[in-house]
Amino acid sequence: MSKLSARPKSVHVTYRRMRFEFEEKGFVKHWHAGSPSISFFWDALSTAFPPGEKFFIDSARALRDLADDPQLREEIAEFCRQEGHHTAQHVKFNRMVEKQGFDVMRLQARFSAVLDRVRAHAEPLDMLAITVALEHLTAGFAEQYLDNPHVTEGADPNVVALWAWHAAEEAEHKATCFDLYQKLGGGYVRRVMVMPAAWLLLIAITLRNTRDLLAQDGPPLDPRDLARGLAYLLGRQGLISRMTPAFFAYFRPSYHPWDKDDSSLIRRWQARNARYIEATPSVASN
Ligand SMILES: [Fe+2]
Ligand SMILES: [Fe+2]
Numbered sequence: 001m002s003k004l005s006a007r008p009k010s011v012h013v014t015y016r017r018m019r020f021e022f023e024e025k026g027f028v029k030h031w032h033a034g035s036p037s038i039s040f041f042w043d044a045l046s047t048a049f050p051p052g053e054k055f056f057i058d059s060a061r062a063l064r065d066l067a068d069d070p071q072l073r074e075e076i077a078e079f080c081r082q083e084g085h086h087t088a089q090h091v092k093f094n095r096m097v098e099k100q101g102f103d104v105m106r107l108q109a110r111f112s113a114v115l116d117r118v119r120a121h122a123e124p125l126d127m128l129a130i131t132v133a134l135e136h137l138t139a140g141f142a143e144q145y146l147d148n149p150h151v152t153e154g155a156d157p158n159v160v161a162l163w164a165w166h167a168a169e170e171a172e173h174k175a176t177c178f179d180l181y182q183k184l185g186g187g188y189v190r191r192v193m194v195m196p197a198a199w200l201l202l203i204a205i206t207l208r209n210t211r212d213l214l215a216q217d218g219p220p221l222d223p224r225d226l227a228r229g230l231a232y233l234l235g236r237q238g239l240i241s242r243m244t245p246a247f248f249a250y251f252r253p254s255y256h257p258w259d260k261d262d263s264s265l266i267r268r269w270q271a272r273n274a275r276y277i278e279a280t281p282s283v284a285s286n
Contacts, residue, residue, distance in 0.1 A: 037226055047094055047104055
C-alpha cells in the first residue's frame with residue numbers, strides 16, 4: 001500500500017545558509033546544563049553526521065534521476081543542499097569539541113566503518129531504504145528537540161540554535177527520501193527489515209562514543225551525572241523513550257512521514273530563529 005506525500009502546503013524543503021553564534025562565542029565542555037553525560041551524548045551524535053549525511057546524499061543522488069517527477073527531483077536537490085550544510089556546520093562544532101581536547105575523529109571513524117561496510121554490500125535501493133529508516137530516526141529526534149522542553153532545558157542557547165535548526169530541517173525534509181523510495185517501487189518488507197538494525201546501530205555507536213568522551217574527560221565518573229544522563233534518554237520525558245510511538249508507527253503498511261504533522265514546530269522555529277539565517281539562496285533564485 002502506498003500513498004503520495006501528504007506534506008502540508010506550508011512546508012517547503014528549503015536550503016538556508018546559516019551563521020551561528022557558537023562559532024564566535026565558543027561553548028564550555030559541559031554545555032548542556034553542566035552535565036557531562038548529556039553534553040557528550042550530543043557531541044557523540046554530532047560525529048555521526050559527516051559520514052551519515054554523506055551516505056544519505058549519495059543514496060538519494062544515485063536514484064534521483066530514475067524518478068519521473070521533476071518536482072521530487074528538485075526537492076531531492078534541495079534535500080542534498082540541506083544535508084550538506086548540516087555537515088558543514090557540525091564539522092565546525094566537532095572541531096571546537098576537538099579543540100577542547102577530545103579525540104573526535106576516533107568517534108567519527110566508528111560511524112564511517114559501519115557505513116562503509118554497508119556501502120560495500122548494499123544495492124542502491126537497500127541504501128535508500130536504510131536512509132529512509134534513519135531519516136525517520138532523525139525526524140523523531142527533531143520532533144523531540146522542538147517540542148519537548150525537557151530536551152533543551154538548561155543547555156547553552158548558542159549550541160541549541162545549531163541543533164534546533166538541524167531539527168527543523170530534518171522535520172521539513174522527512175518525507176523526501178521516503179517519497180523517492182515509494183516512487184521507485186520500494187516495498188514494505190525491505191523498508192521495515194532494515195529499520196531496527198539501522199536505529200539500533202546508530203544509537204549504540206552514539207552511546208559508545210558518549211562513554212568514550214566521558215572516559216577522555218577523565219575520571220572519576222560522577223554516578224549522579226550518569227543517572228541524570230540515563231533519565232534524560234530513558235526517563236518518562238526521555239528523548240529516546242518518547243520516540244517509542246514513532247518506532248512502532250514505521251511498521252504500519254500505510255505509514256507516511258507526514259502522518260504526523262509537525263509543520264507548526266517548523267513555523268515556530270522559523271519565527272524564533274530568523275536571525276541565524278544568512279540567506280536562502282534557492283528561494284532567491286526561484
Ligand atoms: Fe541532517
Ligand atoms: Fe535528514
